Amino acid sequence: xxxxxxxxxxxxxxxxxxxxxxxxxxxxxxxxxxxxxxxxxxxxxxxxxxxxxxxxxxxxxxxxxxxxxxxxxxxxxxxxxxxxxxxxxxxxxxxxxxxxxxxxxxxxxxxxxxxxxxxxxxxxxxxxxxxxxxxxxxxxxxxxxxxxxxxxxxxxxxxxxxxxxxxxxxxxxxxxxxxxxxxxxxxxxxxxxxxxxxxxxxxxxxxxxxxxxxxxxxxxxxxxxxxxxxxxxxxxxxxxxxxxxxxxxxxxxxxxxxxxxxxxxxxxxxxxxxxxxxxxxxxxxxxxxxxxxxxxxxxxxxxxxxxxxxxxxxxx
Amino acid sequence: xxxxxxxxxxxxxxxxxxxxxxxxxxxxxxxxxxxxxxxxxxxxxxxxxxxxxxxxxxxxxxxxxxxxxxxxxxxxxxxxxxxxxxxxxxxxxxxxxxxxxxxxxxxxxxxxxxxxxxxxxxxxxxxxxxxxxxxxxxxxxxxxxxxxxxxxxxxxxxxxxxxxxxxxxxxxxxxxxxxxxxxxxxxxxxxxxxxxxxxxxxxxxxxxxxxxxxxxxxxxxxxxxxxxxxxxxxxxxxxxxxxxxxxxxxxxxxxxxxxxxxxxxxxxxxxxxxxxxxxxxxxxxxxxxxxxxxxxxxxxxxxxxxxxxxxxxxxxxxxxxxxxxxxxxxxxxxxxxxxxxxxxxxxxxxxxxxxxxxxxxxxxxxxxxxxxxxxx
Numbered sequence: 001x002x003x004x005x006x007x008x009x010x011x012x013x014x015x016x017x018x019x020x021x022x023x024x025x026x027x028x029x030x031x032x033x034x035x036x037x038x039x040x041x042x043x044x045x046x047x048x049x050x051x052x053x054x055x056x057x058x059x060x061x062x063x064x065x066x067x068x069x070x071x072x073x074x075x076x077x078x079x080x081x082x083x084x085x086x087x088x089x090x091x092x093x094x095x096x097x098x099x100x101x102x103x104x105x106x107x108x109x110x111x112x113x114x115x116x117x118x119x120x121x122x123x124x125x126x127x128x129x130x131x132x133x134x135x136x137x138x139x140x141x142x143x144x145x146x147x148x149x150x151x152x153x154x155x156x157x158x159x160x161x162x163x164x165x166x167x168x169x170x171x172x173x174x175x176x177x178x179x180x181x182x183x184x185x186x187x188x189x190x191x192x193x194x195x196x197x198x199x200x201x202x203x204x205x206x207x208x209x210x211x212x213x214x215x216x217x218x219x220x221x222x223x224x225x226x227x228x229x230x231x232x233x234x235x236x237x238x239x240x241x242x243x244x245x246x247x248x249x250x251x252x253x254x255x256x257x258x259x260x261x262x263x264x265x266x267x268x269x270x271x272x273x274x275x276x277x278x279x280x281x282x283x284x285x286x287x288x289x290x291x292x293x294x295x296x297x298x299x300x301x302x303x304x305x306x307x308x309x310x311x312x313x314x315x316x
Numbered sequence: 317x318x319x320x321x322x323x324x325x326x327x328x329x330x331x332x333x334x335x336x337x338x339x340x341x342x343x344x345x346x347x348x349x350x351x352x353x354x355x356x357x358x359x360x361x362x363x364x365x366x367x368x369x370x371x372x373x374x375x376x377x378x379x380x381x382x383x384x385x386x387x388x389x390x391x392x393x394x395x396x397x398x399x400x401x402x403x404x405x406x407x408x409x410x411x412x413x414x415x416x417x418x419x420x421x422x423x424x425x426x427x428x429x430x431x432x433x434x435x436x437x438x439x440x441x442x443x444x445x446x447x448x449x450x451x452x453x454x455x456x457x458x459x460x461x462x463x464x465x466x467x468x469x470x471x472x473x474x475x476x477x478x479x480x481x482x483x484x485x486x487x488x489x490x491x492x493x494x495x496x497x498x499x500x501x502x503x504x505x506x507x508x509x510x511x512x513x514x515x516x517x518x519x520x521x522x523x524x525x526x527x528x529x530x531x532x533x534x535x536x537x538x539x540x541x542x543x544x545x546x547x548x549x550x551x552x553x554x555x556x557x558x559x560x561x562x563x564x565x566x567x568x569x570x571x572x573x574x575x576x577x578x579x580x581x582x583x584x585x586x587x588x589x590x591x592x593x594x595x596x597x598x599x600x601x602x603x604x605x606x607x608x609x610x611x612x613x614x615x616x617x618x619x620x621x622x623x624x625x626x627x628x629x630x631x632x633x634x635x636x637x638x639x640x641x642x643x644x645x646x647x648x649x650x651x652x653x654x655x656x657x658x659x660x661x662x663x664x665x666x667x668x669x670x671x672x673x674x675x676x677x678x679x680x681x682x683x684x685x686x687x688x689x690x691x692x
Contacts, residue, residue, distance in 0.1 A: 137630040139600060141650040169631065169650040174592040174658060174687050177582065192624060196635055200642035201583065201661045231588050231661055277639035282624045 001055075002172065003145065003165055004047055004157065013175070018046040018086045021234070022182025022242040025054075025084035032122075033077045040182065040242070041078055046086050051153060053096035054078040061105045068112050069121070075099055076122045084240045096127040096152045103146060106132030110149040127153055131161055135169075142166040180233040180245045190245065190253050191286035198227055203275045217273040218266075225250045259296075260289040325350040329427040333412045338389045342412060342425065346555045349427060357555050358433055360424040361416075361547035361566050362441060363574045363665065364448035368422050369413055377443060390414045397436055407436035416563075418571030422448070423563070430550065446641035446666035451547040451570035452673040454681055455518045458545055459509045461569075462522065465541075465561045466505055469526060476534055477501060477508045479523035479542070483677065485516045494678075518681060520545055526554070576684070577665040577672075581643075592658040595675060595682040600652035608632050608649055614678035615647065618671070635660075636671055643667025647675075656687060 005013040023044040027037045046052035056075050061068060078097050085092045101109050110130050116122045129150040136142045147161035179185075179193055203215040225247040229235040233244035254271050257263040263273045278285075327348045336342040346357060362368065369391040373383045378397070385392040396408040411426035424437060441450060453461070466475050484495045497517070501508070505524075512519065521544035527534035541551035541558055547566055551558050580591045602608055612632060615623045620640045627633040632649035643663045648656040655675065659668060672684060 139652045141631045170648065170654070170656050170687075173633075173646070173648045173650065173656055174590060177588055177590055189626075192635070196622065196624060196637050196644060197661055200637060200644055204642040204662055231582065277622065277637065277642070279622055279639070282622060282635075283626060284624075 001043060001045060002167055002175070003160070004045055018052075020044055020237075020241060021244065023084060024240040024242065025078075025082045027077060028081045028083070031077060031080045033073055037077075039077050039082070042182070044084070046092070047154065049087070050092050051094055051096075052085060052092060053098050053152065054082070055098045055100065057100040058102070058105075061101060061109065065108060065112050068109065069116070072113060072116060072122060075128075076124070079124050079126050079128070094126065094153065096129065096154075097124065098129045098131060098152065100131055100133050100145070103132030103134040103144070106130060106146070106148040113149070127151055129158065129161065136166070141169040143169065143172075177231065178233060178244075180228075182242050182244050184249065185245065187253065187256065187290045188283055188286040190249060191256065191290070192282045193232055194224065194228065194250075194253055195286070196282050197232060198224065199273060199275050200277075201227075208276075212274075213276055215275045217275045219254070219271050219273055221247055221251045221254060221269040221271075224254065256286075256289060256293055259293055260286075324348045328352065329355055330410070332427050333390075333392050333410070333425070334385070336390060336392075336412070337387050339414055342390065342414065343556065343559060346427075349555075351427070351552060354429045355427055356430060356550040356552055358426050358428065358430070358437075358548070358550040359563055360433070360437060360441065360549075361451055361570050362422045362424060362444070362448045363420055363451055363570055364422060364444070365420050365578075365665070366447050368415075368448060371444070371447065372413065378440060381440075384410070395436055395440060397439065399435065399439070405435070407432055409436055411437065416567045416571075418567040418574075420574055421451075421567050421570045423567075433548070433550075446638075446643070446664050449666035449669060451566075451573055452669065452676070453545045453547070453566070453569055454676065454684075455509070455512070455545075457569050458519060458522065458543065459505075461543055461562055461565045462505055462524065464565050465524075465558070468557065468561045473526050473528045473537065474534060475505055475524045476527050476536075477503045477505060477522060477524050478540065480508070481520040481522075482512065482517050483520065518545075518677070521548070573669065574665050577668040580659040580668060581663040582659065582661045588661075590658045590660075592656055592687040593672075593684060594657070594687045595655040595672070595684055597653045597680065597682045601680060602649055602652040605629050611647075611649065611655070611675070611679050614675065617678060618674050621671075638664075638667040638670055641667050643671075645671055647671075655682070 001019050002013070005017045007014050021043050022040050025039050025041065025044065027034055027039055029035050031037070041054045042057045043055035044052065045055065056078070058071055075097060081091060082095070083090045113130065127150065129147055129152050131145050131147045134144050136144055144164055144166045145161055146164040147158065152158040199217060202217050202219065206215045208215050225245070226235070228245055228250060229243055236243045251269070254263065257273065258265050258271065263271045265271055325348060327345055328350055329352065332345050332349050333342055336345055349357070369386060371377060372381055372393060373391070380396040382394045383391055384394055391413045392410060393413060394410050396406065399405050399407070409426055409428045409432040411424050414423045414425065416423050426432065426437065441448065462475065478501065480499045480501065482497045482499070484497055521542055523540065523542035526537045526539040528537050529535070539551070539553045541549065543549050543562060547570055549558065549562055549566065582588045582590060585591050608629060612625060612628050612634065615634055615636060618636060620638065622637040622639060624635040626635060632647065634647040635644065636647055637644040641664055644660040645663055645668060646658040646660065648658065650656065657672065
């Protein structure tokens with residue numbers, strides 16, 4: 001997205017490019033895979049009024065090629081007159097499909113797509129680009145994108161990707177406030193952002209209790225979710241727009257704080273946090289907490305199923 | 317131009333500043349000052365966006381503070397503090413608080429033995445954090461301050477460096493990273509700073525004397541002063557000279573630094589977008605992963621703070637929180653010659669200053685500047 005937004009002449013990011021992670025699109029009745037269904041591509045980009053592209057990212061692909069068919073079929077869903085673009089009719093005349101895969105798998109992925117086309121397993125009427133990505137470390141750290149097969153309608157972009165484009169990680173770190181994508185974040189990471197990012201903001205101007213030095217923070221799932229979306233994710237901008245992160249994840253995080261004795265649950269959705277800063281690395285701290293909670297949950301599950309069918313579980 | 321009257325030396329540490337109305341009259345008072353043995357004229361710069369005279373007069377800061385006199389520009393305070401295991405020690409004195417010409421920079425001026433600075437004023441400033449904080453100077457800025465003094469008194473006089481308090485980086489095999497050094501010397505300004513650069517050493521404070529040439533050799537004039545990288549200055553005479561050279565330059569540096577760190581908290585930026593800054597180095601200091609680990613280790617020792625390591629090798633991504641005022645910033649190393657600092661939701665000038673100064677002192681000093689957007 002950064003590459004699409006970058007204006008080389010003005011050396012700035014174009015603000016008119018519309019994009020969203022996890023946007024809810026709707027397939028047409030003639031979709032060969034999922035007709036009249038809601039699909040959520042990893043990213044949807046509308047660079048111009050009447051054109052755009054849908055992006056699907058595969059951070060990892062298993063070694064066995066046979067498992068890749070499911071992913072290719074998922075991409076095939078996007079080869080459709082999708083509804084949900086930023087136009088009055090929510091349709092645009094044409095869009096491309098861009099699949100991002102690890103560079104080390106890109107050639108074989110392309111081979112599988114081509115084989116599937118020959119075998120008539122799938123076909124793509126819209127422009128499809130398979131682009132590999134890899135992180136390079138050296139004098140600077142980059143993400144490099146290299147188009148392995150296909151082309152995009154934007155000839156300029158397509159040619160740049162064909163030759164390979166390297167995006168300096170510093171641009172991503174310095175420009176984007178988002179800490180969350182539309183996939184589930186690791187729980188310790190979410191807790192770290194809440195504890196070090198959001199609760200510092202809540203607690204900064206409040207007095208500390210004399211005993212224990214805690215700052216009692218009254219929070220709700222609604223408020224924490226709204227603030228996380230505004231400052232670290234993205235609030236929903238409409239019916240098709242996802243909320244990142246969602247309230248259910250936030251509730252799980254706050255419940256984990258209760259389990260870890262960092263908070264008390266007052267009522268449904270309301271908590272009082274016993275907020276105290278320490279020197280501990282918060283990712284490690286909450287990593288340990290989440291590990292312990294996961295172990296407890298596993299033990300509870302195993303205990304619930306460790307009896308013969310037909311028998312009642314023992315009273316706890 | 318009216319001739320200035322001869323100094324009467326009828327003021328002492330207890331009576332100086334007693335009737336001053338403005339900065340000019342304060343300077344005039346100092347001209348008539350007679351210092352007792354061990355006493356120095358001392359100035360500390362403090363940056364604050366609050367009305368510091370109001371804050372100190374409010375009773376919120378310390379019970380030992382008493383406002384003796386106040387005008388539009390100045391406030392005179394008496395301060396007494398007990399400390400020690402059984403509160404057996406006492407620090408007491410008076411200080412003048414003056415707004416400087418630099419935005420949000422105040423001057424704390426007092427005439428006392430250095431003990432009042434160490435045991436009285438310094439703890440008072442610590443208590444004020446983050447509402448007020450000492451600035452910091454880079455090695456290059458400290459050098460520039462001294463060069464300004466030298467230029468102002470040439471050719472009739474010069475300065476000789478007499479005492480240095482410094483930190484020197486130890487070799488990789490040493491268990492400690494830095495060696496604290498206190499040196500007594502008699503050297504010229506340029507060679508002292510040149511040698512410090514060669515030894516990878518930086519100065520916490522520099523003491524110097526004014527000298528005049530006699531019989532082809534530098535002879536002391538008896539005037540001695542010291543400047544610290546934290547905006548503290550002391551002298552035993554010629555305050556006029558040092559006010560228009562050292563103090564004014566310190567104010568300019570401190571004001572610019574405060575302006576640089578201001579308004580970076582994401583709460584207030586448009587769309588809560590980051591407003592990052594960078595520390596650049598002349599060489600590829602992060603060529604080896606060992607250097608990245610040194611930065612991580614240095615930030616783990618950030619006093620009164622939390623360092624969370626999100627990624628350490630090959631690139632570095634840390635989250636730093638100042639536990640005193642809850643400012644936070646992310647620290648990234650994704651280039652071999654640069655550190656990127658991305659202030660987060662809450663990021664006060666004092667908090668950011670503390671993080672950057674910690675990197676300078678415990679890792680390596682570099683060039684601090686706005687982050688520049690680069691082409692992909």
